[in-house]
Amino acid sequence: MTSTLEAPPAEDIVIDVRDISFFYGANKALHHLHMRIPRRQCTAFIGPSGCGKSTFLRCINRMNDLIDGARMEGSLLLDGMELNSPHVDVIALRRRVGMVFQKSNPFPKSIYENVIYGLRIAGVNNRSVLDETVERCLRKAALWEEVKDRLHSSALQLSGGQMQRLCIARSIAVNPEVILMDEPCSALDPRATSRVEDLIAELRQEFTIVIVTHNMQQAARVSDWTAFFYEGKLIEFGATQQLFTKPASQQTQDYITGRFG
Amino acid sequence: MNLPHHKFGDTRPAGETGVWLTSMGLAIGLFMVLALLALIVANGLSVFWPKPVLELHLKPGSASVLRDQTVIGGIVTRTRDRMVPLAEGKAVEREWHLQVGNKDVYGQGFRYVAINDALKTEYPADAMVVERMEYGHAVGRPLSLALPDGRTVAAGDAGFSPALHDALRGVRALRGELRQVEKKAIGRINHAMTQLRLNPDKLASPDGRAEQAELQKRYDVLAADALRIRGELEKGSLSIALFTGEQRAIPLGQIVHFHFPNRMTTPEKVGFFLHGLKGFVADDPREANTEGGIFPAIFGTFVMTLLMSIAVMPFGILAAIYLREYAKQGWFTRSVRISVNNLAGVPSIVFGVFGLGFFVYFTGGTIDQLFFSKSLPTPTFGTGGIIWAALTLALMTVPVVIVSTEEALAAVPRGTREGSLALGASKWQTIYRVVLPAAAPGIMTGLVLAMARGAGEVAPLMLVGVVKLAPSLPIDDLFPFIHLDRKFMHLGFHIYDLGFQSPDSDAARPMVFATTLFLIALVVLLNLGAIVIRERLRRKYATGAF
């Protein structure tokens, strides 16, 4: 059932998923997933609504811990470190694995404070370090030119696209190894979407990116690897090029050609 | 979309009845609030507007005759209709409520006069109203002024009014000096003496005895000084003739203020009004609170409400944070929440009884035994005081703060919290840095509600520290400056005291309205302060979600 086509070479693996199952109470949302996510590349998750993409993404930074009655089984390794263990320091983990949400969620603070939030809570207060980080991250998120004159005004006054780029800047400010993005463009117009896509192309030089998307073209454009999920199962995982042109599974074929979903 | 009533050709806009019904509700509510405000503002402010003095010539032998005199005078404060039983049926008789003043002569400062008993009325230009330290107003015609230096000025002289003004300026200066000596300087020495007396070891030592002698010497000097000033204040007098014919000499030291209401121009009246308003806000009360100002009550209410806010904020907010963010949601939190909501509905007097039993007797008594045992049996904290009043009201208003804080916390979007946690923030960091700032405007709303409830509460205060006349303010220049153990005056209690406990209800009546006006003004002011802070916060975070 898990047919892994053309698995990425072993030495480049950053996240190694071994037989992960996930339960919301009695409800099993993920079924025995196996997946190896390569470093400094972009991996896209596709699949119909409710198939468990977000659930799986949130397993990687243990965001599901917040949900009462949720339970994870199996093994999930980040650079060889077991994540599915009560001894994991989730705060340190989340600094290594950043997340950008579907609905942009800037804090009710200034743009400046938003970007350096992760540094502040880590105890960094050196003004020059903070200033430098703000400029570097906003530049990387292609937002600097638009906001450099109003860094100290509220982040909630930005447009939706600007907010999403701010959230990306905020997540790269703590220098994570992996950035998880859950439908980052779903609330954005095509222009803003293409800016974020350019940004992802840029960021994957430096970070490992895992992106959930409903947009096939987007998956094809930005990702190196694509995983197709269906009803909590990983149906197919392979090089994006391959998966979109010659899918191994009929279900994948049907989904990407829009015949079901 | 095809709504059913469109099919039946009904073109009335949907919900029209609803619009009428709801707008009626709003209109009635608004009308009642405006009527209340208008009544209080009109009644409260009219107290300070100078009213003319009426001279009446009465029918000889009529019931209105005062001390066998047919000529009387006074200020008409209001008119009323009275049913008088006749041989057959009843008749309505219209009466004036007349402030005749001169309580020292007439025994009563107010009386009713049947309008029908008046043969002739006029407003004499030389009618004079003199506000005195005691016995209320004197109303009459000026005769002459005997100045402290022995000169006399006749009332007809052009220099009469200026001379009286000058003399009163001197009197005011003397009175200020007297207050300085009696309240401040002697008060400070008394304080030092009490401190010394509470320390028997020191008192027994030669040092202590020397200090005591020194204090006594200073006290004697000051007491002599006070006596001299009092003597000065006895000098000089104003002679007036009452409308009923008696002549009286009022010592200048007794006079607070005088005016000739019947010949005042409008600007003069405005000046009088403003002066009266200012005096009301800034002066101490006199004569069982029926005269003078309400400054100690305003100040007491203000300080008490502030202390209450300081006490209620941390408890309410911390409790709400625990309930909403940390506690496992279940039957326990649910029942705590229900209890908190019910607590808000408990009658305030119950909190007063609790405050008396727990704060005053238990906590205060324990503090006295531990730290102030030397001054026992005189209680320090073991009796009503501003701190106990503030804590009692804080307890009473804490449910309001908890409920609104919980609501504000719940309104912070889940995404915002997750965003913070995803960046490696701990739960407390998330609450402290993201959730609380976002919820701050909503929390301030809770404080506004709590303050409004607390500032207007009277019943529990009567048990835990409010008094009708406090000898000193809760904050002054004596170390340690903020005296949390002191009893205090409160506008709400002041209104109650004036309205129900005053020996002279006629004199107290206008003060009730004026004091109510200031209570409302103070509550509005405090709330405005909190609202301004809230708007600041809101603009700072630009959430606008509350």
Ligand SMILES: Nc1ncnc2c1ncn2[C@@H]1O[C@H](COP(=O)(O)OP(=O)(O)OP(=O)(O)O)[C@@H](O)[C@H]1O
């Ligand atoms: N907090 C939750 N509690 C219980 N069940 C949940 C919870 N979140 C998700 N689920 C269930 O888990 C399954 C997978 O949900 P998930 O959000 O991972 O889907 P998804 O693939 O991200 O869908 P979409 O594309 O619509 O975002 C769904 O059946 C959903 O109902």
Ligand SMILES: [Mg+2]
């Ligand atoms: Mg999802």
